[in-house]
Amino acid sequence: MTTHRRKVLGMIAAVAAGAFSLGPAQAQSLEKSDAAAALLPKSIQDAGVLRIAVPDVGKPLAYKEGDALKGMDVDLANAVADTLGLKAEISLIPFSAALAGLQANKYDISYGEFYVTEERLKVADFVTSWQDYSSFLVSKAKDYKPTALPEICGHQIGAMAGSAELETLNKAAGECGDNKPTISAFPSISNAILALNSGRVEGVLINRGGAQEAINLDSGLDASGEIGGGPTATAVARNENSEQLLAALKGAYDHLIQSGEYMKILEKNDTAYGAAKEAVIYKEGSTPPKYGF
Template structure:
């Protein structure tokens, strides 16, 4: 069965209500300021009393709107980190492609978004890894196309979200085709890509594993195929005079949440525990990026 955009949104609300009703919800109001961690913050942010946080609009289970409320793993972690640091969370929901440019323009202090840490991205921002992910192809079951490796895109029409690592992965894969090159399309959101998939404009969408899982929950006609890439994903931080201290504070805050068990609670609530990290790691301009299976 195929759904239009409005129907997908209606079902998403219903599915979220049903799925989360069986999961113990640990109120984030119980997360207290960790004085030793908060003391690591640069004075400018301590004095401001707020952390400007970008949360890219990537959909369930990471970031999505339910009515006027922002939900998902990223939103929950953003609020939790701010509480540990004793700051107000000033959260802005933005397109994924605007995250790094927003940091460079000093619109935000940090940005969520499950960034893969690459040499190109390290030219413009610093990162703290907090989760792990890999990508799969989202396909229509009845179409008979089920790519399991990057070579399988050759001669086909595929797409991904603009600005995502998945889009860059598809572009890289396209250059390695010995025969007919694929047609690779960029979409402003995962929802737009799925609509294109269901309308037959493309044959597959390369998407993070959690996003694929959620899409299949909403549409039984879809399926996920293959495990592409994968590795640690990160929160991005603006590179400026405050970088060293804010990176240390962010790592301290995430490690505190991991050690206290609140990190696990947040991931279980959002069905993202498959990507749990054991500790946070800092990556700066001079760091060697993690190795990914691209």
């Protein structure tokens, strides 16, 4: 984004803030951290806007209720922007479009609970912000309830397009010899659940939080196994702003963790099981965390 366009966005944000102040009371913004905000690139400071992609992965992480965006990712996105003294410009997008959007300079950062892998470090940088593991979402009425990756051999399994779970399934399929599984990629959890309920797949490997929310909505579903797990991260566009934005984002997360606001957000969204103790930066050349896949 050009400096001129960032300044225009900043002006729009300021006008919008003034307009909204005349209407019903808005949710109170969190206190700005001057120390974290000072780390921001000048172009973003001048614009006053942080362009944030939030993948539409469903409850409890990100979802739309009427015209409102909700979920842990949305709450964290707004909290980070407040902490940095910026206006959050949030776009709800498919998970598979997140990293491509960063590369195309559509967004500054993207949520999506990314596992930090060597492949992803080729195109983006990351700041860890949460922890997660994966489970198989299965039908209670069926006997098939895998708890380990070798159990996918010969079965029909699904995952979200572009997810670490899909990558994990494809890697595990290579160990199945002639008894290959049929692996399907879906644009959203809701699409995957439809396929599961219609019998097109026998299980769906997804993050544990997404599995729990699906079970809350459909008592005919169950979660099976604990696969992998480890730190997940917010992705940062790799460009001339990367170094400063990574430092500012880490500063914002550490401030939210230390102030207790981070845990409040997780408890509100029933995601406190994945709380991180601190934010860690991973960039080009970094050694990724070790996951239990």
